Amino acid sequence: MPPVPEPRASFWRRFTESRNGLGLLFMLPAAAFLLCFLTYPLGLGVWLGFTDARIGRAGQWIGLENYQWLMDDPVFWLSVFNTLFYTVLASVLKFGLGLWLALLLNRHLPCKNFFRAIILLPWVVPTVLSALAFWWIFDSQFSIISWVLLKWGIISQPINFLGDPWNARLSVMAANVWRGIPFVAISLLAGLQTIPQSLNEAAAIDGATSWQRFRRVTLPLLTPIIAVVMTFSVLFTFTDFQLIYVLTRGGPVNATHLMATLSFQRAIPGGQLGEGAAIAVAMIPFLLAAILFSFFGLQRRKWQQGAD
Amino acid sequence: MADTVTDDHEGLDQFESRGRRIFLVWLPLACFIFVLLFPFYWMAITAVKPNAQLTDYQNHSPFWVVGPTLEHMKYLLFETSYPGWLWNTLVVAVCSTFLSLAASVFAAYAIERLRFRGARVTGLLIFLAYLVPPSILFIPLSVIVFQIGIFDSKLALILTYPTFLIPFCTWLLMGYFRSIPYELEESALVDGATRWQILTKVVLPLAVPGLISAGIFAFTLSWNEFIYALTFISSSENKTIPVGVLTELVRGDIYEWGALMSGALLGSLPVVILYSFFVDYYVSSMTGAVKE
Numbered sequence: 001m002p003p004v005p006e007p008r009a010s011f012w013r014r015f016t017e018s019r020n021g022l023g024l025l026f027m028l029p030a031a032a033f034l035l036c037f038l039t040y041p042l043g044l045g046v047w048l049g050f051t052d053a054r055i056g057r058a059g060q061w062i063g064l065e066n067y068q069w070l071m072d073d074p075v076f077w078l079s080v081f082n083t084l085f086y087t088v089l090a091s092v093l094k095f096g097l098g099l100w101l102a103l104l105l106n107r108h109l110p111c112k113n114f115f116r117a118i119i120l121l122p123w124v125v126p127t128v129l130s131a132l133a134f135w136w137i138f139d140s141q142f143s144i145i146s147w148v149l150l151k152w153g154i155i156s157q158p159i160n161f162l163g164d165p166w167n168a169r170l171s172v173m174a175a176n177v178w179r180g181i182p183f184v185a186i187s188l189l190a191g192l193q194t195i196p197q198s199l200n201e202a203a204a205i206d207g208a209t210s211w212q213r214f215r216r217v218t219l220p221l222l223t224p225i226i227a228v229v230m231t232f233s234v235l236f237t238f239t240d241f242q243l244i245y246v247l248t249r250g251g252p253v254n255a256t257h258l259m260a261t262l263s264f265q266r267a268i269p270g271g272q273l274g275e276g277a278a279i280a281v282a283m284i285p286f287l288l289a290a291i292l293f294s295f296f297g298l299q300r301r302k303w304q305q306g307a308d
Numbered sequence: 309m310a311d312t313v314t315d316d317h318e319g320l321d322q323f324e325s326r327g328r329r330i331f332l333v334w335l336p337l338a339c340f341i342f343v344l345l346f347p348f349y350w351m352a353i354t355a356v357k358p359n360a361q362l363t364d365y366q367n368h369s370p371f372w373v374v375g376p377t378l379e380h381m382k383y384l385l386f387e388t389s390y391p392g393w394l395w396n397t398l399v400v401a402v403c404s405t406f407l408s409l410a411a412s413v414f415a416a417y418a419i420e421r422l423r424f425r426g427a428r429v430t431g432l433l434i435f436l437a438y439l440v441p442p443s444i445l446f447i448p449l450s451v452i453v454f455q456i457g458i459f460d461s462k463l464a465l466i467l468t469y470p471t472f473l474i475p476f477c478t479w480l481l482m483g484y485f486r487s488i489p490y491e492l493e494e495s496a497l498v499d500g501a502t503r504w505q506i507l508t509k510v511v512l513p514l515a516v517p518g519l520i521s522a523g524i525f526a527f528t529l530s531w532n533e534f535i536y537a538l539t540f541i542s543s544s545e546n547k548t549i550p551v552g553v554l555t556e557l558v559r560g561d562i563y564e565w566g567a568l569m570s571g572a573l574l575g576s577l578p579v580v581i582l583y584s585f586f587v588d589y590y591v592s593s594m595t596g597a598v599k600e
Contacts, residue, residue, distance in 0.1 A: 016503070017502075017503075019422045019423060019424050020424045020425050022418070022422055022424070022503055023418040023419075023422040023423075023424025023425075023427065024424065026414040026415065026417060026418035026422065027414070027415050027418050027419075027424075027430065028414075029410070029411040029414060029415070030411040030412060030414065030415035030434075030474050030478060031415070033411055033470050033471070033474055034434075034437055034471065034474060034475070037449065037452070037467065037468055037470070037471045038437055038440060038445070038471045040448075040452070041445050041448035041449045041452060041471075042440065042444075042445065042448070044448035044451065044452065045444060045445065045447060045448035048447065048448055048451070053451075097340075100336070101337075101340050104333055104336060104337050104340070105337075107333055109333070109337075113587070115337070115341070116587075116591065117584070117587045118341065118344075118345065119340070119341065119344055120583075120587075120590070120591070120594075121344065121345065121348065121580065121583075122344055122347075123594075124528060124579055124580060124583045124590070125348070125576040125579065125580065126531060126532040126534075126549070126550050126575060126576060126579065127532060127534065127550075128532075128534050128550035128551075128553070128554055129351075129549075129550060129553065129571075129572035129573075129575050129576050130347055130348075130351075130572070130576075132351075132553065132554070132568055132569070132571075132572045133347040133348070133350055133351040133569065133572060134347060136350065136351075136354060136565055136568070136569065137347060137350060141363075142362075142363050142365070144350060144370055147365055147370060178343065178344065178347070181340075181344065182344065183594070186591060186594065186595065187594065187595050190591075190595035235439060235441065236441075238441075239441035239442075239443040239444070240443075241442075241443050241534070241535050242534045242535070242550075245534075245538075246554060260443035260444075263443070263444075263447065264443075264446070264535070264539075267447045267450075268447075268450070268539055273447055273451065276447050277447045277448065280443065280444040280447055281444070283443070283444055284444065287439070287441070287444075291436070291439055
């Protein structure tokens, strides 16, 4: 119900009393910020991908040359492979373990809130700082994991966690899963808590086993939240930079480079802004796919809730 | 948050035998907690270990420390620029959080309650903005930061952090504003309050929990931010904690693990303490952003 403007009201008054005018005014700070520091850089990034810009020199338009160059660059393809491998495997692990942890926490436990609070710690602590702890845990000589395994007689010499390509990939992934589990678990727990116990009880009375109850009652009701949580998780994993940068800097011999770290390495220490931007732009199609996935997840949620 | 169904009776758990419960619930839970917390224990124990015990696993159990020392902390606080980084991180996190909260309150109110033309689309765009990762923005942003002449200053971080804070806070606050009954605003309108008065006297006091949630979460996000700080800051005195610890304390081939771990521990403490006071707000903002 827009208030009827008085005939003598000034333009400013009428403007601030209409919902469109006031809405515009209220949106202004946020919109200005996001346009200047988000939309414009996004466009600039795409443009830079088509130029040969370097640090300290504005670029010339060179069309698709950066992309053609990347097509023939084995390191780029290795980073694409690494990114997909890292994202898929880490997300699957995070989902499986996170869901398990959420189901454990959803039971009737004493000190539930306390458990929930300490489980979130890996997510709260700055990634770079916890990654430093992992760096020390994965040390080639003094790794505590190697020490324990040696002591138990499982291995005969220390594991070279970060020096061997596959060991390095898996070690980095382990650190990523470690950091991601709390987010998945706590978000899914919040979803689980909205499912009324009575549904489970009714199914149990009808003779459903615990697996059937999980598969036919809990999981379908949880699907919409799983879709959203996993979209975020995939997005964070796909664009991960910090863990790799701290633990391996892309080494040994580029074996653990993700697209984000490769783009950083080419653009900032390497000075090839154009090429770095092209690598970053190459990430966008994958991200769009993830966002569309989330969108359809949300759609399904609406459908489940009935008409809206 | 208000519409969460709470159904807190024991449910089916009461039919489980004790042994089965220990095996199926407590054992896995203990494993999870051990794995999730071990790195912190390792960080803390290394931070107070004297150098002689640090790598000498033959004579000392690595899991314990005899005669803990504060020498690493002392070195960190008095012989490196660590206190400066702490201060920088604090200034940047506080400023960008307040900036983002202020902008987000107005934006969220406008989208959710003023319902101007195009509000729905704007809300969707805000959500999409939240999904744009810093890893694809840092290169063009570094060019912009350089062009407007704020490269290598705290201002560069204060102005760029809101790119991920504003979408997040706005999205979260939209959810909070939605839970405030319309009737309150309508009766205020009938009583002759202006929109400004409604916002400051009716809506904001009711949204305080939402503001705290968004503020805590935004503060943690800016405290943890790494890639912008790594790219936009070059001189030691302007670095933030994550960047400073990583780039200045790691020198050559001999790692001073004691100092590194003390740096990691001290840098984590402020967020952990803040988090421990506001766990519920934190959890609700994390899950709220996902659930909406």
